[in-house]
Amino acid sequence: MDLYSILSHSTRRKILQILEREGVLSFSAFMPLLKLDTSGKLNFHIKKMGNLIKKSGKNYMLTEEGKLALKIMKLNDNILSGTAQLDQIDRDEISRVGITRIGVIICLCAEEISEVLDIDDLKRYIGSLKNVVSIRIVDRLCDIKESKGIKEWIDQFFINRIVVASCSPRTHTFVFEDIFVDVIDVEIIKNIEFANIREQCVWVNDSKPQIALEKAKVLIEAAVSRIMLQEDIEVKEIIRTQKSVAVIGGGLAGLNLALSFARAGLEVYLIEKSPTLGGKIARWSNILDIKECTSCYLTELISRVMKENVKVFTNTTAEKVSGHVGNFEIELQIHPRFVDVDACTGCKRCTDVCPNEKENEYEFGLTQRKFIHIPFSNAYPYAPVIEEESIEHCRDCRLCEEECPTSAINLEDNPRKLRINVGAKVLAIGSDLFQDLSPYHHNPKNDIVTSAEFERILASDGPTGGKLVKISDGKSPKSISIIQCVNNIDVCSNYCCTLSKKYIEEIEKRLPDCELHVWYDISRIPQNPVMWFTPDHKIFHWAKILKIEVEGNKKFIATEADRFETDMVILNIGMIPNKSLRALRESALDFSLDSKGFMSEITLASGIYGCGSVRGPADYRDTISATNDIAIKVISLLAKDHLIPEIHGSIVDSSKCGFCGLCASSCPYRAISIESEEIIIDQFNCKACGVCVAVCPTKAVEMKIDTTEKMMRTIEVYSKFSPSPKIIAFACESCGYSAADDAGLKKIQYTPNVLIVKVPCTGRVDTRFITYSFEQGFDGVLVVGCQRESCKYIDGFSKAEKRIELLKKMTPELENKLHIVSLSAIDSYKFASIVNDFYSRLAGKESPVIAATQ
Amino acid sequence: MKPKLLITSLTSCNGCITSIIELEIFPEFLESVDFIFFPLIEDKDNIDNCDIALIEGCITKEEQKEEVLEIRKKAKKVIALGTCAIFGGITSLSDEIESIPINEIIEIDGFIPGCPTPTEFLGSSLMALLNGEKIKLSPKNLCSECDLRPDSGVKSKIKIDKLIPEKIPFECFLHENVLCLGPITRAGCKAKCLKANIPCEGCMGPILADFMSNMVNFFSSIEVSEDIKISEEIYSKFTHPKSFVKTV
Incomplete structure (x- = not known):
């Protein structure tokens, strides 16, 4: 053929x-x-x-x-x-065999650069460099009219890499990328390199044209050598975002989130471990601040959620999670309920005939309930449930099964597994309540109750039918004492003060004659507590020693000064981290915990979010504002159709990696994790600070753009710079480098004997860069970073500081030759004076006075 | 023709050449080479031409310098045997005598680190030499051979408060707050000490040429509690980081 x-x-x-x-x-x-x-x-x-x-x-x-x-x-x-273009095939050939053909563009910036530098000399020098095929002098590169000529020039010389010698890349990268976007490879960033000959050369050294020219030469040569070393970057993880969210936990936070997501058009999976939605707040009598009855509020909220596209799974847990932000796969385990929710009419005949009883956990054990039961009157779904632990017993009895008019009960129900794909997941499983109550003689039957149990006493569907009476004898208490701060020492519950306010109002309304006291144990009050009252309020008491003493059914509040009897004690308990949190973290979800054991904030970028009291003690108001905050984050994350990871980030060469894990423990974003036979760098969490590359002892971790090889080559090229003494400055992109640029913009004249290397963060500065600079003949090394507290990469600057301190300690002769300073992006005068001082000290001269030419 | 082999010992404990005799392959090795000098077997006053010279120990005396220079002239290949010969070894901790690694005096063609050189690694290195191949040094750190890997998952900061472990470790020593030099030490010894629950002291020497920067990077990436004094005896027991600053 x-x-x-x-x-x-x-x-x-x-x-x-x-x-x-x-x-x-x-x-x-x-x-x-x-x-x-x-x-x-x-x-x-x-x-x-x-x-x-x-x-x-x-x-x-x-x-x-x-x-x-x-x-x-x-x-x-x-x-x-x-x-x-008949030579199109040749071009493909060039890119296929990887021949680097570099074009250098020198922008004159109107006359700013040509006024100081001898452009012909510069052109001759750059033209002699290896792989530079053409040099193009343009008047103003940022002028859109230039872009057509540049396209032709690139075609004419088969240029596949470009070096732009002009102004600062910090401010102009995006402008130039726009110009080249159609003519150079799609991953534009790796094919363009910048030499900052304006802000960091001619504008700060305009009175010394000869040295400025030599400086411009090494700056451009270093840029050329860097672009030569750029290897191909594989952008393999472009993730098509799933327009769906898993909300784990169906309480106040979970329900509000599900509603927001569904209204934004996302598909929502609402996953609740217990058999009903509602969470902790369902047991509260009314909502703090807004005084709305909880069951009315919840019923309305749930019905709104049901109107939207929300798939509710109760009695369900998230077992396994795989994948990345944008596309997670979650394996759900749907535990058997033994009742078909759709067939059940909620007639309660089954619960009536059930002969077995156990403690009602919904009422905190204050009452008993049947084995088959509807958790509470506003439960959703409104259908009975049997726990798996009771099922063997029920299978021997089967009275409920016989009684059910719609055959909704199936005692042979089995667990089911289900896989869902979601773009993001939100953990809203709430917190647990403080439990170490034995020092307080907690005993509801003796009327020493927790605030949670008191809420049930106040609630109209509670064990007392909404009457404020003692559990012990059903009579109204004559005096009530509220004990505050029943919590872990030094942790403010954030709400027990406001809760006591609600109780005071409620008790005064229902039992106007009841004597009421609120007690604070001074030793337990945390620093900066949240308090709503003035300390001189007559019913508030402060005690250095606060004890509850029990004699038979009599209860006493004993302090260092006094002891008096009370009918009822309310222990105002705090929130502690949810006990499922650690297990969830180990089995399925990747997030970190803070020092108190709550879910930490650091995890927020990986597509897993925490909301509500899972992040720490929160009341109604805190929770609602957190749901709005998280909803905006998730909705904006999933609004994009594709997610592309950080192109500057780090990768691991497994042939050199020994699994010491230093990279993982030094990553400020916890983007690096150790799997059994692999170091995994989450390309979406990686913010490209390069701290991991600096600490890697075998150099198995490497950045995709700012490679060690490029940095070392830059140092080598810079060392050709002849003035003496000479200084090399490693400046972080966000502050140090910007301060130097700012000095340029203000045309502050400082010593020309300094060359600046741009690093993403001072934490990227490997000690080897410093030692190599000295080996290559530099007389002084300066590391310029952010302010310690406001380092863009959290603690990158502190890491660099520590490294330099240690290096100086081990090598005392460096004491005066190596410095680390922190600057903000506008500290231009400070930058100039630091460089000048350093130069003068190295040269053994007086420091010159700095002056702006304008 | 069997290759002619010279083995000599400078200032050292003779541990590395003793390891040669301990080798399982020692009888075969003995068969396949002609010793022209081996302190434990063959002794001579002058040095003849040879194919391979293995030098153990570091230089502490003037005549040793001359001996090394002489060997370089006579040997086709000079190999530094053991950590003393290549990094100075424990002798460099002395305040009184200066210990000079042989590679500061002569050019060498390879080195077999270790204190003493681990038998398995020594055996395979010697066989490689006899076959005219290069000695294979691992590009990885000791952690690659250690069973005490850090647990999987995201890790928190390393905080060191002990030099000697108080209990048998469950995971990486560093994550149990015990100092271990494994991350900045070259693999090759099969992590023998760690398998006996002893943290690494770094006898295999550094992975990268610039030990100083490797060490600074390592110690600044971990937190060391103030009551432990990290002294030279700990971080450079076997390898003395050379000063690189040109003298002004």
Whole structure:
């Protein structure tokens, strides 16, 4: 068959193109790529491909003839579409064999640069550098009119890498990337390098044109050598975002979040471990601050959630999680309820006939309930449930099954597994209540109750039917004492003060004659407590020693000064971290905990969010504002169709990695984790500070753009700079480098004997950079970073400080030759004076006075 | 023709050359080479030409310098045997005598680190030499051979408050707050000490040429409690970080 017959069918042309892209491909891998529905069709076309492809093992690949056919096809396309460039194939050849053809653009910035520098001399020097194929002098690169000429120039010289010698990359990278976006490779950033000859050369050294020229030469040469070292970057993790969210926990936070997400058009999975929605707040009598009855509020909230696109799973836990932000797979375990929710009418005949009773955990054990039960009157779904632990007993009895009019009860129900895909997950499982109550003689039957139990006493559906009476005898108490701060020492519950306010009002309303006292144990009051009252309020008492003493059914509050009897004690308890949190973290979800054991804030970027009291003690108001905050974050994250990870970030070379884990323990974003045989860097969490690269003892971790090799090469090239004494400054992009740029913008003149290396963060400065600089002949090394507290990468500056302090300690001769300073981005005068002082000290001279020329 | 082998010992404990005799392959090794000098077997006054010279120990005397220079002239390949020969070893901790690694005096063709050189690694290195191959040094750190890996998952900061472990470790010593030099020490010894629950002291020497920066990076990335004094005896027991600053 001739070539044109083979190429006559679009599928066969596509086979060639796919093979060109993929290299080798198996039969089965072809099918989805070609969108063919039967293997017969593929077989037919593969047979027709003739000698253009060959089979090796199970895989197909292009033959030399096949590659030629592709070239002909491309040339055809170009000629027919009118964009014919007969040398197009040569260009492909160049990029295929990886020949670096560098074009250098020198921007004169109107006359700013040419006024100081001898451009012809500069051009001659740069032109002699290896791999530089052409130099283009432009008047103003930021002028849009230049872009057409540049496109032609790139085509003419087959340029595939560009060095821009002009103003600061910090301010102009995006402007220039826009110019080159159509003409250079898509991953533009790796193919462009900058030499800052304006802010950090001519504008600060305009009175010394000879040294400025030499400086411009090394700055450009270093940029050329850096772009030579840039390797291909594989952007493999472009994630198509799932427009769905898993909300774990169906309490106040979970319900409000689910509602916000659903209204924003996201698909929501609301996953609740217990058999009903509502969470802790469902047991509260009314909501603090707004005084609304909880059951009314919850019923309305749940009905609103139900109107939207929310898939509710009760009695369900999240077991396994895999994948990344944007696309997680979660395995759900749906525990058996033994009652078909859809068939049940809620008639309660089953609970009436059930002969077995146990403690009612919804009422904190204040009452008993049946084995088959509806958790509470506003439960959703409103259907009975049997716990798995009781089921053996129930299977022996089966009274409920016989009684049920709709055959909704199935005592043979089994657990089910379900997999869901979501773009983000929110943990809203709430907290637990403080439990170490034995020192307080906690005993509801003796009327020493927790605030949670008191809420049930106040609630109209509670064990006392909403009457404020003692559990022990059903009579109204004559005196009530509220004990505050029943919590872990030094942790403010954040709400027990406000809760006591609610109780005071409630008690005064219901029992106007009841004597009421609120007690604070001074030793337990945390620093900066949240308090609403003035300390002179008559019913508040402060005690150095506060004890509850019990004699039979009599209760006494004993302090260092007094002891008096009370009818009822309310222990105002705090919130402690949810006990499921650690287990969840180990089994399924990747997040960190803070020092108190609550979910930490640091995790917020990885597609897992915490909301409500899972993050720490929170009342109604705190929780609602947190749900809004998280909802905005999640909705804006998932609004994008694709997520692309940090292109500057770090990667691991497993052939050098020894699994010491130093990278993981030094990452400020906890983006690095240790798996059994692999170090995993989460490319979405990585913020490209480079701290991990600096600490890696075997140099197995490397940055994609700011590589160690590039830095070392920059130091080597910079060392050609002849003035003496000379200083090399490693300046962090956000502050140090910006301060130097700012000095340029203000045209502050400082010593020309300093060369600046841009680093993403001072934490990136490997000690080796410093030692190598001295080896290469620099007389002084300066590390310029952010203010310690406001380091862009959390503690990068502190890490650099520690490194330098240690290096100086081990090498005392460096005492006066190595300095680390912190600056803010506008500290331009400070930057100039630091450099000048350093220079003078190295040269043994007086420091010159700094003056701005304007 | 069997290759001619010279083995000599400078200032050292003779531990490394003793390890050669301890090798399982020692009988075969003995068969396959001609010793022209081996302190424990063959002794001579002058040095003849040879194919491979293995030098153990560091230089502390003037005549040792001359001996090393002489060996360099006569030997086709000079190999530093043991940590003393290549990094100075424990002798460099002395305040009284200066210990000079042989590679500061002559160019060497390879080195077999360790104090003493671990048998398995020594055996494979010697076989490589006899086959005319290069000695294979691991590019990884000791952690790659250690069973006490850090637990999987995201790790928190390392805080050191002990030099000697108080109990048998469950995971990486560093995460149990015990100092271990494994991360900045070259692999090759199969982590023998760690398998006996002893943290690494760094006898295999550094992975990268610039030990100083490796060490500074390491010690600044961990937190060391104030009551432990991290002294030279701990961080450079076997390898003395050379000063790199040019003298002004």
